[in-house]
Amino acid sequence: MRLNHTIEKQTKSRIRHVAEEMFATHGIGGVTTRALAEKAGANTAAVNYHFGGKDNLATEVFRDVAHRSTVRRLANLDRIEAEARAKNARPDLRAVIESFVDAYVNEDDPRTGLLLARLVLKHRVEPNEWTRAVVRDELDRVAERYVVALGNAAPQLGPAEVHWRYHFMVGSILMTLSDDGPESRLQRLSGGLCKPADKRVLRSQLVDFLTGAFLIGNQAGPDDDGHPEQAGGSPVDD
Amino acid sequence: MRLNHTIEKQTKSRIRHVAEEMFATHGIGGVTTRALAEKAGANTAAVNYHFGGKDNLATEVFRDVAHRSTVRRLANLDRIEAEARAKNARPDLRAVIESFVDAYVNEDDPRTGLLLARLVLKHRVEPNEWTRAVVRDELDRVAERYVVALGNAAPQLGPAEVHWRYHFMVGSILMTLSDDGPESRLQRLSGGLCKPADKRVLRSQLVDFLTGAFLIGNQAGPDDDGHPEQAGGSPVDD
């Protein structure tokens, strides 16, 4: 006799759910089929029976996450650009950046952002066939749209500069997302001053940082040395 | 009879050399004992005989790299701060950032920066005992010094803000470094406009980006909405 009849979901559904949770927490490589099955209350072979292997399960999970996030971000961009058109103005740089960050750092749904970060991080560190497929099919068009939007919002930047900075932006977000919890390097080095777990603060700090980073164009002088408008204050010690 | 008598180095030295090279190229997890030994022209067991295991070898390599880089960066900071004191001015923000980036992106010695990035990236994605030890013993003091220096160079930022932004800065550098070569996402998405392999451009783009990111303080208004001084230009299409 089985106990999970009405209360518990079907095995396949449970595995998918647990997979999302564990992938977000421990990363893709940090989850073994056995641990996953155990947490889902299923047999090890169930993963292969229902999904045809760990990679297929991961593909399914991450394709879904990426797709949801993509739809949401494209809609946000549409809204921002529509508002700008209505005001006959450029899209607001801060709003564009905020909408991008929002996909990764969102108080309502922290898991999606974490999963998205895990996906892109894995694809960057050790890409393989299925990460390539998911990134190409789901994330590339978002990137292209954002590069265009950022270029419009920050017209002082050349096309190449926008690409560079978009890339830097993603990097800072990803690495921050992967440094969660009380063991985080940020929290330790700051002596508890910064808590990455506080998504609200994290979000606003990120947006501030990135907005500043996109506001100013190339400021390197023809010479190597370039200290622009530094007022001679007293040097602060240590 | 052995051929490697005067020309080739000792086995231990060769293994260490090849390890540096392969760790930089393929990452730590991407190098197997067997591949390493083969490339070094040594037996698989030699790695354990001379270093006592793969982890010890990695520890030795990365501790050395981190140490070299740390010494160099601290010296650079000393110089920058001494110059500032001599002029009775604040340390130049751009110079501080440039010296930080220099440890990762340096045309003369690309390998050290890559290795450093691999180390920190591994420690972020899947920390373990030896990464913790190396990071704590070698990199923490650099981080603390740089946070102080950046705080002095960017006095409009509060202490917590400086920590946040230092963290973001490291993230953008790391992720960029790990996205090398012609298969890089940046190069693909930019249609070849940006080439991460060109360290000279990469470096200046990073420094521009980061200097801007540290120049401006918290610009969020009391309300959620904040579009500061946007002049109403014509909305650019697509």
Add this chain to the structure above:
DNA sequence: ATTTGATTTAAACATGCGTTTGAATCATAC
């Protein structure tokens, strides 16, 4: 030349992993 300790070598070992297998069990239709 012999001895001795360090080094090198091929082979095996141990482990963790994703996956497969074949029998057992369940749900459903007849």
Add this chain to the structure above:
DNA sequence: GTATGATTCAAACGCATGTTTAAATCAAAT
């Protein structure tokens, strides 16, 4: 109740990896 197909299960398989072993080889001292 029985047949049938889907599902679950314990067990084993295959493979890659880091490591160990014990014999073989080398280099230097005597």
